[in-house]
Amino acid sequence: MKIAITGGTAGIGQALGNEYLALGHEVLRLSRRTGHNIRVIPKIADLIQPCDMFINNAQAGYAQTELLFEMAQRWAGSGKHIMVVSTIMTQYPVSVLPGFDMMAYRIQKTTLEQAVGQIRNSCPDINITLVRPGDIATSADKTVPPAADVDNWAKFLVNTLETAKTNNLAIPDISLGPRYQ
Numbered sequence: 001m002k003i004a005i006t007g008g009t010a011g012i013g014q015a016l017g018n019e020y021l022a023l024g025h026e027v028l029r030l031s032r033r034t035g036h037n038i039r040v041i042p043k044i045a046d047l048i049q050p051c052d053m054f055i056n057n058a059q060a061g062y063a064q065t066e067l068l069f070e071m072a073q074r075w076a077g078s079g080k081h082i083m084v085v086s087t088i089m090t091q092y093p094v095s096v097l098p099g100f101d102m103m104a105y106r107i108q109k110t111t112l113e114q115a116v117g118q119i120r121n122s123c124p125d126i127n128i129t130l131v132r133p134g135d136i137a138t139s140a141d142k143t144v145p146p147a148a149d150v151d152n153w154a155k156f157l158v159n160t161l162e163t164a165k166t167n168n169l170a171i172p173d174i175s176l177g178p179r180y181q
Contacts, residue, residue: 004028004048007058011138015154057085072119081127088132134177148178
């Protein structure tokens with residue numbers, strides 16, 4: 001299976017890509033580091049289109065949502081799989097982290113999740129898994145614990161999704177983060 005991942009060279013995207021590579025899949029990593037800006041929707045969508053699965057991970061304003069709509073239109077009727085990476089923060093009534101940047105981030109991810117619902121209703125033949133990471137150690141300033149190790153998190157998520165697929169089960173939504181005492 002060929003899998004495209006936006007934001008695939010660092011953090012969650014890199015860890016997910018590594019897990020799928022270990023399972024023998026071909027992984028196309030799309031990121032600014034590889035010269036792929038997700039804000040250039042048609043160019044990125046052209047690269048994703050021939051793939052079997054798309055991990056919509058990179059976030060840049062509302063470009064993640066726009067790219068989701070573009071791929072849903074292109075993949076309508078295909079039965080392909082899109083994994084959408086959001087945040088557990090959408091489950092709270094307001095941003096749990098201070099600052100306007102975090103408020104904007106939460107609103108952008110909430111908009112993304114609303115798009116997932118609309119696309120599921122309009123295109124039931126596209127398999128969409130919405131993933132809400134909790135506190136994941138994706139940068140040097142995050143410590144394990146209290147944050148979850150990104151590689152362990154990705155391994156658990158991929159194994160869970162693969163087990164579900166093998167058993168003809170769907171996981172439409174999953175929130176996955178560290179357990180706090």
